[in-house]
Amino acid sequence: MQKLNYYIFLIFGGLFLFFQSAFIVMQTEQVIVLQFGEYVRTIKDPGLSFKVPFVQSIIKIDRRLLSYDLPPRKITLGDQKFLVLDSYTRYRIADPLKFFKSVRNEHNAQNRLVPIIMGRMQSALGKSSLSELLSVKRVEILDDIVTGVREAVAEFGIELIDVRIRKADLPPENSKAIFDRMQSDREREAKLLRAEGEERALVIRADADKQVTNILSEARRQAMILEGTAEAEATKLLTQAYSQDKHFAEFIQRMRLLQEAIQSDTPLYLSTDSEALQGL
Amino acid sequence: MSFDNNPWGKRNRNNKGNFDLNRILEQFNGIFSGKDGGKARKTPPTKRTLFILSLIPLGLWLASGFYKLLPYEQALVLRFGKWVRTDGEGLNYHLPYPIEIVQKVPTGTIHRMDIGVPSGSQNFPSAEEHIMLTGDENILHIGMSLSWQIRDLSQFVLISQNPIDTLKVAAESVLREIIGHTKTVPIISRSGWGEMNQQVQKRLQVLVDKYQIGIRVVNVELHTALPPQPVADSFTEVQRAKTYQEQVVNEALSYANDKIPRARGEREQIIQSAQAKATQTVNIAKGKSERFKAMYEEYRKDPELNKKRMYYEIMSGILSNNTNKQIFDKSLMKGGILPHINLNDSTLRKKKDGGQ
Numbered sequence: 001m002q003k004l005n006y007y008i009f010l011i012f013g014g015l016f017l018f019f020q021s022a023f024i025v026m027q028t029e030q031v032i033v034l035q036f037g038e039y040v041r042t043i044k045d046p047g048l049s050f051k052v053p054f055v056q057s058i059i060k061i062d063r064r065l066l067s068y069d070l071p072p073r074k075i076t077l078g079d080q081k082f083l084v085l086d087s088y089t090r091y092r093i094a095d096p097l098k099f100f101k102s103v104r105n106e107h108n109a110q111n112r113l114v115p116i117i118m119g120r121m122q123s124a125l126g127k128s129s130l131s132e133l134l135s136v137k138r139v140e141i142l143d144d145i146v147t148g149v150r151e152a153v154a155e156f157g158i159e160l161i162d163v164r165i166r167k168a169d170l171p172p173e174n175s176k177a178i179f180d181r182m183q184s185d186r187e188r189e190a191k192l193l194r195a196e197g198e199e200r201a202l203v204i205r206a207d208a209d210k211q212v213t214n215i216l217s218e219a220r221r222q223a224m225i226l227e228g229t230a231e232a233e234a235t236k237l238l239t240q241a242y243s244q245d246k247h248f249a250e251f252i253q254r255m256r257l258l259q260e261a262i263q264s265d266t267p268l269y270l271s272t273d274s275e276a277l278q279g280l
Numbered sequence: 281m282s283f284d285n286n287p288w289g290k291r292n293r294n295n296k297g298n299f300d301l302n303r304i305l306e307q308f309n310g311i312f313s314g315k316d317g318g319k320a321r322k323t324p325p326t327k328r329t330l331f332i333l334s335l336i337p338l339g340l341w342l343a344s345g346f347y348k349l350l351p352y353e354q355a356l357v358l359r360f361g362k363w364v365r366t367d368g369e370g371l372n373y374h375l376p377y378p379i380e381i382v383q384k385v386p387t388g389t390i391h392r393m394d395i396g397v398p399s400g401s402q403n404f405p406s407a408e409e410h411i412m413l414t415g416d417e418n419i420l421h422i423g424m425s426l427s428w429q430i431r432d433l434s435q436f437v438l439i440s441q442n443p444i445d446t447l448k449v450a451a452e453s454v455l456r457e458i459i460g461h462t463k464t465v466p467i468i469s470r471s472g473w474g475e476m477n478q479q480v481q482k483r484l485q486v487l488v489d490k491y492q493i494g495i496r497v498v499n500v501e502l503h504t505a506l507p508p509q510p511v512a513d514s515f516t517e518v519q520r521a522k523t524y525q526e527q528v529v530n531e532a533l534s535y536a537n538d539k540i541p542r543a544r545g546e547r548e549q550i551i552q553s554a555q556a557k558a559t560q561t562v563n564i565a566k567g568k569s570e571r572f573k574a575m576y577e578e579y580r581k582d583p584e585l586n587k588k589r590m591y592y593e594i595m596s597g598i599l600s601n602n603t604n605k606q607i608f609d610k611s612l613m614k615g616g617i618l619p620h621i622n623l624n625d626s627t628l629r630k631k632k633d634g635g636q
Contacts, residue, residue: 186514197525208536223554230558234565241569
């Protein structure tokens with residue numbers, strides 16, 4: 001019976017020791033091992049690990065990509081415009097020992113990150129204007145900030161992956177001014193559109209009128225040429241005929257004129273002297 | 281057995297069941313102990329029996345490692361917390377708990393998230409909501425929907441603390457960056473959307489790859505771009521101006537379309553009439569000249585006679601047709617008085633004879 005108790009004691013004791021010394025390092029974690037508070041080693045390989053029971057203790061530190069969204073902050077730009085910046089950062093704990101020594105946990109780390117990032121942002125953005133920040137230069141400016149912050153946070157054992165501006169809005173006080181400008185911009189655009197419409201319409205109308213005039217004058221030119229040619233032909237024919245006897249031609253024409261000039265109701269005052277009435 | 285007659289017969293069956301179970305146990309014991317069943321009833325279990333009995337939970341434990349995955353699922357296998365592999369659909373096996381654990385995730389699913397103005401929202405966004413700054417320093421309400429899928433499960437679960445949140449802020453950041461590079465007009469008019477979608481998707485994927493969160497950006501779709509309410513009217517005014525422009529241009533075009541064909545018709549009319557007139561002129565001249573030639577041919581045979589004859593013929597034609605003629609005697613005209621005889625009433629056969 002005593003022997004059985006001994007075995008049971010051995011088994012449970014062994015198990016107890018096993019659970020005191022073995023521990024699991026998750027894929028998402030890294031561990032620093034301390035011996036009476038003194039640093040011994042860092043375990044970065046996930047899986048089953050062992051430590052000296054009772055003497056050594058472990059501290060688990062996240063090794064994933066950590067996120068922190070910075071609180072919105074008002075920043076003055078180089079052109080004296082204000083901007084409310086909402087930025088975020090993504091970082092990773094690269095050196096767990098340094099991290100543990102300097103900030104101990106993520107919460108403290110974030111508190112330390114804020115002034116560093118904000119300081120860099122202010123100094124970098126304080127040199128650039130809003131239009132630059134909205135241009136392709138934004139990437140450049142942000143890269144500078146990231147480089148600066150990365151160097152500064154290395155001493156906390158933090159590897160900075162990125163700092164980015166999530167939102168960059170003008171403060172609400174400025175909205176009124178912007179709205180006014182947007183409105184006047186739009187009104188200007190609308191006026192221009194209307195005037196351009198009138199312009200195009202006038203050009204089209206004027207062109208149409210010009211075409212009409214051109215078409216008609218061209219037609220008249222052709223008409224005159226036709227008539228002139230015909231007159232010439234007529235003159236030629238008549239000259240040919242009348243030149244045979246000019247006096248007779250003149251006589252004929254005079255007679256025709258008389259015939260045409262005196263209508264049936266034209267008042268005629270005839271003297272008995274006239275050739276036709278001489279017989280009286 | 282007072283319950284033998286129980287209509288339900290329950291007790292009876294239970295008894296039977298018990299009896300059967302007992303018998304089976306006996307048989308088992310018999311088999312394990314190598315003796316005949318029934319006789320081993322009082323024999324204590326040997327070491328070998330215990331060993332073999334202990335294999336049953338072991339087997340069950342080992343069998344607990346089988347698991348199945350549906351076609352849209354994947355599972356991470358972690359051995360003592362260390363990632364060893366990712367399993368796909370079908371029947372899989374992992375070393376039983378606590379050596380290996382699996383984490384099933386529906387990786388096939390395409391997720392959707394809204395950035396900025398939520399899609400399908402009917403209300404006008406409030407002044408401070410989802411506003412973004414455009415390249416020409418205007419403010420617009422922008423909404424985009426984003427679909428994504430897990431590309432690398434191990435990265436998605438193990439590398440980032442909260443990958444979905446990371447995706448969201450990254451998407452927001454990229455969207456604002458692209459909006460910040462773009463002018464207001466192509467955003468409002470939607471003409472720049474295609475290109476913007478592509479840019480956002482491309483840049484976001486680059487960023488997500490940099491963060492290694494194992495996400496594939498499937499699609500990016502802008503769905504809303506509205507001017508803020510206080511200035512919405514002026515944007516409508518621009519639309520109205522565009523319509524007006526089209527209208528006046530169309531009116532002018534219809535004016536041109538009305539006038540020019542008419543002018544072409546008029547041209548034809550003028551030319552045709554000139555041609556007709558020209559032909560007429562020439563024909564008349566031809567006629568006159570022919571007539572003259574013909575007359576002259578006869579006239580010259582006795583010019584004096586013919587001249588007289590023609591004169592009198594014409595004068596008689598004129599005078600006989602005229603109804604308003606007055607004839608004066610030459611002798612009366614000497615006193616400066618002009619007496620006249622109205623011959624209108626008289627019925628004269630010949631003007632030569634008529635008169636006094």
